[in-house]
Amino acid sequence: MARVTAERVKETKRELLEAAQQVLLEEGYSGLSTRRVAEAAGTQMSQIQYHFGSKEGMILALFEYLNSQLIDRQTRTFNNPDLSVSEKWALSCDYLDQDIGSGYVRVLMELTAAGWSNPVIGAAVSSAYAEWRDLILKLAREVERQNGSLGPFTAEEIGALVSAAFIGTEAAIMLGYESPEIPFRDALRRFGKIIEMFDRTERQE
Template identity: 55%
Template sequence: MGTRVAKAVPKRTDPTTALLEAAKAMLRQRGYAGLSTRDVAQEAGVPLSQIHYHFGSKHGMIVALFEHLNAQLLDRQHAMFNDPSLKLSDQWDRACDYFDEDIASGYVRVLQELIAASWADAPVAEVIRAGIMGWIELLTDLARRAERSFGGLGPFTPADIATLVSHAFMGAESLYLLGLEQQGVPVRRALRRFGDLIRMAEGAAAAEHKRMT
């Protein structure tokens, strides 16, 4: 008799994750206004009642989607900015790489859709503000470390730098989604070139340190 080979049982995605992934896909395709809980449930392959069971409503599902994605990316960014093997310029380059990844994954579209929705939806706005503050606090801490490395940031405080950097990336998201890069606006190239400016500052700081020692 032949040996019976057991078939691998495919790992099933839990309903919460399936619904969040489906909501992300639908949000990218149709935007916040065109998002239907029925379509999300159909895309996820689960009954519509599962949305109400896990999230309570469309609003609850979208808030959960943003918090889920934002927490993942903040963890990723914290790990990168706390990697002692990377110089600040390397971290900036990596952040630009992540920007490209976040466009491809749909996170950028999700965030921008929810920012627009938050203008008329106070509960969504509260969640978006909290999420963005997580990024600003991360960048402020990074700017404080840069201040210690470079001996000052000119007229800027770490909070100023964090605000400007967050504006630069979120503004780049909007310009990219509007298609301005295709019309010759160097959206992502300009962000990457700022890394060259950081490298110049690192080189000047290293030269000054060598001179002093």
């Protein structure tokens, strides 16, 4: 019997997660099953049970797999000392477009809805939202230290509002509720112009 290496186990799990993402994007959470994922991956259902235990375990692993990559990307961006705050904001807007295109936002929205009736999934999604909020909060506190003020807002309020703005934009776009009259993405990008004023003030001082 051939020895199964740790690398092969890791590769198998990745293949199963990619198959789960494919099925989720094509058929939604209601159409997601271990049978469909096994078919998409060209393997047996027992492989899913072995690696993840259940459909719920597979979903949670998929979400962690996708979300951790994006958190790492955003952390690197926000921690880059060579970027101004407005440049970090512009990149975040670019990432929004990329994440919609990659299917991540669809997965996030599907699991958000599933989390309303499944407490375990709901807790995982809430934790992910908190991670995003914490990144924005950290950046807001940095701006506050540099400028001494965020106008009438606290850093905590900025973290809450900005994270809600991006999440709401993602949900609206997925529903097709965006148009020239309701320009969510353009509005987010234009908000970067306000941030640029903080950047210029800091440079002048």
